[in-house]
Amino acid sequence: MRNGHLDPIDRAIVASLQRGVPLVERPFAELAATLETTEATVVARLARLIAAGVVGRFAPMLDAEKLGGATCLCAMAVPCDRFEDVARFFEQLPEVAHNYEREHWFNMWFVLAVERREGLLDAIARIERETGLEVLALPKLEEYRLELTLPL
Amino acid sequence: MKNVTLDPIDRQILLASQDGLPLSITPFAVLARALGLEQAELLARLRRLQERGIVRRVAAVPNHFRLGFVANAMTVWDVDDAHARRLGRTVGALSFVSHCYLRPRRLPVWPYNLFAMVHGKSREETEGQRAAIAALLGDACRASDVLYSVRILKKTGFRLRPQDPEAKDEPCSG
Structure with missing residues (x-):
């Protein structure tokens, strides 16, 4: 993720999460399965992407x-x-x-x-x-x- | 659209989550616990808010620049009013256009009525996108301009404020 170079998994996570997660107990389960990784990995990468400013925030998007x-x-x-x-x-x-x-x-x-x-x-x-x-x-x-x- | 009210619990949920959900594999359970709610109730409320369109989605907000889209531009077009709606729909359907709006002109300083946001990894790519829009608009377009983003100065998005909007605003001090 140095210099904004994301690996393919980072890109897949951002691409998927910008479209939104399902409102269920385990919102990252489906994405983790698709990427053949664990939910904990998805969450850890999301935290890193937020810390690096690649993702501004992960939150409900409100319509004023x-x-x-x-x-x-x-x-x-x-x-x-x-x-x-x-x-x-x-x-x-x-x-x-x-x-x-x-x-x-x-x-x-x-x-x-x-x-x-x-x-x-x-x-x-x-x-x-x-x-x-x-x-x-x-x-x-x-x-x-x-x-x-x-x-x- | 008037008198849309959020009940106090919905409001509390949105206020507690709008800056960012807990980074956990069970973010809604963590949030529910913090608010003293059952997870099932919190999820049911969020789903209802999404059905009503108040929550568009629960999602990550990407920073285009940091993702390598360094040539982000607002392309603006003065399109014949007789064709603006039809052409707006066509431009909005292009894969590289992220937002497309019809807006009022403000003559003489602002002659453009159609706005299309485009994103490229280089100015060359963005200019190609702009040329593709120009070709689509054809003779219906009288003038156009392109406004490249230099910097994102703020990107917080719309936020609820803690106070009840029905309450009278106190004058801002300081």
């Missing part, structure tokens, strides 16, 4: 909209000399679910996710107030794919 909340993709053009400050501000803002630096005039792209629809406008207003920068809000109108799995 199904809970009556909302999500919204937003972008900002942040001056270079303020970029790290704004990134740090977003780091501790719970409404910011994801944040990416991108190569573009709009160089900061983030997803707001809130448990109540009304929280979205509040969050945008707060960000604009605290940063003095304009937020470009791009809520989704339609979604054509939400398959977060990549061929590994």
Whole structure:
């Protein structure tokens, strides 16, 4: 796993676990059998993959909209000399679910996710107030794919 | 979609697990024990939450960069509204597109309405993916751009907050 070089078993574990586990007492049993290894090995490798940052976390993925909340993709053009400050501000803002630096005039792209629809406008207003920068809000109108799995 | 409420036990389960399940061959048993629940009840509740779509799945979140996908890009397209829905479905079905959305334009600063996330192991590969999308869109596409990811600054995902959302928010201090 040095330098991000995963062995085939690591890759198979990530590929399978990104699609989800069955909600049963022994959620790794089937995967372990497929890989001809033990559940303990799967869990030990998962722990290593998490420690190495290859896997962010292993947890229930929640859908804010199904809970009556909302999500919204937003972008900002942040001056270079303020970029790290704004990134740090977003780091501790719970409404910011994801944040990416991108190569573009709009160089900061983030997803707001809130448990109540009304929280979205509040969050945008707060960000604009605290940063003095304009937020470009791009809520989704339609979604054509939400398959977060990549061929590994 | 209004008035979706989580009962307090569901909420407790999600709060206790959203940062990561116990790394055990029986993670649900360990979690149930920590919460003072029977494992069977915890599993039944998680299954119900999954049926309702509140839990999409219980899964690992991979870091694309660390998996060797170093050329991740948001490709954006200004697609004729008359064809945007049909073409969005077609683009979304491509194997290398992980997410595809129709979004509002924000003229004059943002003329693009179709967004497709693509992931390559090199920019060359990603440019090939972009060319394949361009070919699919054909004349319906008036302009496009590509925004490569430089860094993941935050990837916590949506998280429940400990307080009841019905309760009035206290103003943030500090």
